[in-house]
Amino acid sequence: xTQRQTILIVEDDHSARVEMGDVLRxxxxxxxxxxxxDVALRLAVSGAPVVILLDxxxxxxxxxxxxxxxxxxxxxxxxxxxxxxxxxxRIRDAKLAGARFDAYLLKPFGSSQLxxxxxNALTARRALEV
Numbered sequence: 162x163t164q165r166q167t168i169l170i171v172e173d174d175h176s177a178r179v180e181m182g183d184v185l186r187x188x189x190x191x192x193x194x195x196x197x198x199d200v201a202l203r204l205a206v207s208g209a210p211v212v213i214l215l216d217x218x219x220x221x222x223x224x225x226x227x228x229x230x231x232x233x234x235x236x237x238x239x240x241x242x243x244x245x246x247x248x249x250x251r252i253r254d255a256k257l258a259g260a261r262f263d264a265y266l267l268k269p270f271g272s273s274q275l276x277x278x279x280x281n282a283l284t285a286r287r288a289l290e291v
Contacts, residue, residue: 165191168279169210171201171227172245173219177268181214184272185279198227205231210240212282214275215262217246217255225260232261241282 168190172178175196182192193208195201197219205213213231217224228244231237244260246252247268255262263285266278 165189166212166283167191167193167208167210169193169195169201169204169208169213171195171197171213171219171224172216173197174216181275184275188276188279190279198223198230201227202230202234205234205236205240209236212241212243212279214243214245214266214279217244217251218248225255228260228262241285243278243282 168185170178170181173196178194182194185192193204193210195204215224215228242262244252244262244265249267252265264278264282
């Protein structure tokens, strides 16, 4: 039996987090959910996610700080991080400033876009493992 791949959703909006989680669970992924940075860091260590969907606009601006903290974890460079935001200019500015996310997903998005972003992140991760 193949182990299900784990996806961590970091999103402070409860309904958005639940909706993303439902879509990913229905697609066969193991899903962990965090409303903010502290829980996300604990789950990133204990839950061994292969992809993290990270809302960049968390309370107190913690999304960008969390991105750096996740990358500094021992497993951080091996995790695909997909930035999620409703502000395209924020994503562009973050990338120009050197933010180390692997891909982005612009809100609002549909189920097919979410699944494609996760599938692409997994494909990119596997390519790095070879």
